Amino acid sequence: MSSPLLPDYRTQSPEVAARFERLRAREVALSVRGLTKNFETPRGIITALNDVSFEVHKRELLSVIGPSGCGKSTLVRILAGLETATSGEVRVYDQPVSGAGPDRGMVFQSYTLFPWLTVKQNVMFGPKIAGRSNYHAESEARQWIELVGLTKFENSYPHQLSGGMKQRVAIARALANQPRVLFMDEPFGALDAQTRCQMQSYLLEIWKNVDITIVFITHDLDEAVYLSDRILVLDANPGRVRELIEVPVPRPRSFQQFVEPEFISTRHHIDSLIHPTQSHVREEFPVLKFTKDDPDVV
Numbered sequence: 001m002s003s004p005l006l007p008d009y010r011t012q013s014p015e016v017a018a019r020f021e022r023l024r025a026r027e028v029a030l031s032v033r034g035l036t037k038n039f040e041t042p043r044g045i046i047t048a049l050n051d052v053s054f055e056v057h058k059r060e061l062l063s064v065i066g067p068s069g070c071g072k073s074t075l076v077r078i079l080a081g082l083e084t085a086t087s088g089e090v091r092v093y094d095q096p097v098s099g100a101g102p103d104r105g106m107v108f109q110s111y112t113l114f115p116w117l118t119v120k121q122n123v124m125f126g127p128k129i130a131g132r133s134n135y136h137a138e139s140e141a142r143q144w145i146e147l148v149g150l151t152k153f154e155n156s157y158p159h160q161l162s163g164g165m166k167q168r169v170a171i172a173r174a175l176a177n178q179p180r181v182l183f184m185d186e187p188f189g190a191l192d193a194q195t196r197c198q199m200q201s202y203l204l205e206i207w208k209n210v211d212i213t214i215v216f217i218t219h220d221l222d223e224a225v226y227l228s229d230r231i232l233v234l235d236a237n238p239g240r241v242r243e244l245i246e247v248p249v250p251r252p253r254s255f256q257q258f259v260e261p262e263f264i265s266t267r268h269h270i271d272s273l274i275h276p277t278q279s280h281v282r283e284e285f286p287v288l289k290f291t292k293d294d295p296d297v298v
């Protein structure tokens, strides 16, 4: 997949190399050691994750990418404490974690707002459960809603919002619990292409303005390269770490960078890891012809 016109994805400018040096020197926010998850099913045991290990540093934005079924959701559900691991260890700022906790927040792909509550009430929900007074929960909620640019909609109900706006509320609601690590499982996967691009930019703005470390699950290559410091590439059957890539694209990011050589070479490399060859597609595809071959339709 390498091209003589493209730089090697491992080539970093001095600025980018210095940035990674600083990133590696930061505290470890999330440490995952030897994580294995087996599911017992009527058809036998499925190993969804096999011996997965990695670390995420404070204020890093790490994406996890891999083919469908490689265990991305299982991984993030275990990290968030919504699922138990078969073996292995997860630590957040060096504290072993088991089960869900306020130090970790989660945003899902599907819209998970309470439909009977307004935007403000949805965002206040976590702080109120945590014991904040109505007054404090409300003033905090207002700040998070302002951060995601939805002040005008604080009294709207979820059904009155677009998909992108609902996900912004979901982000505000997760941040209102003041987690130290935020997990996002394909949060923009259900949005149309244009809204998705907008949300990616919003997310970078939010990340810049909040003291948060983000683990972002996606199967979209452009999204992973555009957002991330590093990308954890998983293999399927069983889900395991294929490679951990340092993205050589400088920050701040912009959509103009999509055509820069380092962006394309990184994208190319991940693509070659995830889709090693297209030939099997042709082999598996039955060939039925309902028309003559046309040299212009190939």
Ligand SMILES: Nc1ncnc2c1ncn2[C@@H]1O[C@H](COP(=O)(O)OP(=O)(O)O)[C@@H](O)[C@H]1O
Pocket (backbone or CB within 6 Å): 039, 040, 041, 046, 047, 048, 066, 067, 068, 069, 070, 071, 072, 073, 074, 075
């Ligand atoms: N609750 C479950 N019971 C049995 N198998 C499961 C369960 N959840 C996930 N799996 C299996 O684990 C593998 C990984 O699934 P998942 O984490 O959803 O992958 P991804 O999010 O990467 O598409 C798949 O083979 C899936 O069928």
Ligand SMILES: [Mg+2]
Pocket (backbone or CB within 6 Å): 072, 073, 074
């Ligand atoms: Mg998934």
